[in-house]
Amino acid sequence: MRAASIGLLLGLLAVTPAAAYDANDPANCNGIGWDDARPLTVAKVSGQARINFVKSPYDDDFKAAGCPAMTDACRxxxxxxxxxxxxxxxxxxxxTCVSYQAPRARSQSWTTGWLPSAALTKVAPMAAPAPADWIGSWEHPGGGLTIRTAGGGRLRIEGDQVVPAGRDLHNGSLGATAEPKGGVVAFVDDGTTPFERPNAGDECRVRLQRVGPSLLVEDNNDCGGAGVSFTGLYHRK
Incomplete structure (x- = not known):
């Protein structure tokens, strides 16, 4: 089977005493996270036809204490x-702790786990994307972004994301004007607040990069309702 969702992990956490789970344990892979100082990076699986994920200690009902390791028990x-x-x-x-989403997935279903670092090759972003490299409509499971010129070297970024939540829906939206710098478009809320200013809390912070044919988007999980994130690799319509 291909990589599945992390629903099983969430189920385990729901029925396991909180004291048994240490989110800060460096042996646990909890996803990619957000870093104000560093943009996300992308890597390509290489070297073998099939690379299995490797367990964290919380896997197998918290009985994988010796993982991650290159053993059959941790595979x-x-x-x-x-x-x-x-x-x-x-x-x-x-x-290396990674997050994977199938490029044509219909919903925001991620697989998070360890992979052998030797099986990963870093994919460098475009160093100096031209305006045409940004402009267009970009798709992602649950929503998308539209980017157009805004004059003066700036770009106008607008987007929506929807995440089903039982009988309800959680949504988020972006609407900002920002200027690319060093191959990255970074903005806070509508773009009027300098990204370099320290996070004041409850701010929607977003970065965009062009990586190969894709648009890499990352946010700090404060751009919408519970569980809503724009993070991922987007593809042009």
């Missing part, structure tokens, strides 16, 4: 294949 059934793209998080020994 998950879920796997990726050569040329799959992942978002890169922290490292632990010879492993």
């Amino acid at each position: 998950k059934k879920a796997y990726l294949v050569s040329d799959d793209l992942v978002l890169v998080g922290k490292t632990s020994g010879e492993f």
Whole structure:
């Protein structure tokens, strides 16, 4: 089977005493996270036809204490294949914590886990994208972005994201004007607040990069309702 969602993990956490789970344990892979100082990076799976995810200690009902490790006991059934793209998080020994989403997924379903660092090749972003490299309509599971010129070298970014929540929907929206700098478009809320200013709390902070044919978007999870995030690799319509 290909990489599945992390619903099983969430179910385990719901029935396990909180004291048994340490989110700060460096051996646990909890996803990519947000860093005000550093943009996300992307890596490509390479070297083998199939690369299995590796367990964290909380897997197997918190009975995988010796993981991550290159052992059969730590190998998950879920796997990726050569040329799959992942978002890169922290490292632990010879492993890298990654988040993966199928490029044509219909919903925001992510697989998060350890992969051997040796099986990953960093994908460099465009160093100096031209205006035409940004402009267009970009798709992502649950929503998308539209980017157009706004004059003076600036771009106008607008987007919406919707996440089903039982019988309800959680949504978020972006509407900002910002100027690319060093190959990155970074903005806070509507773009009038300098991104370099320290986070004042409850701000929607967003970064965009062009990586290969994709648009890499990341946010700090404060751009919409509960569970709403614009983070991911977008594809032109």
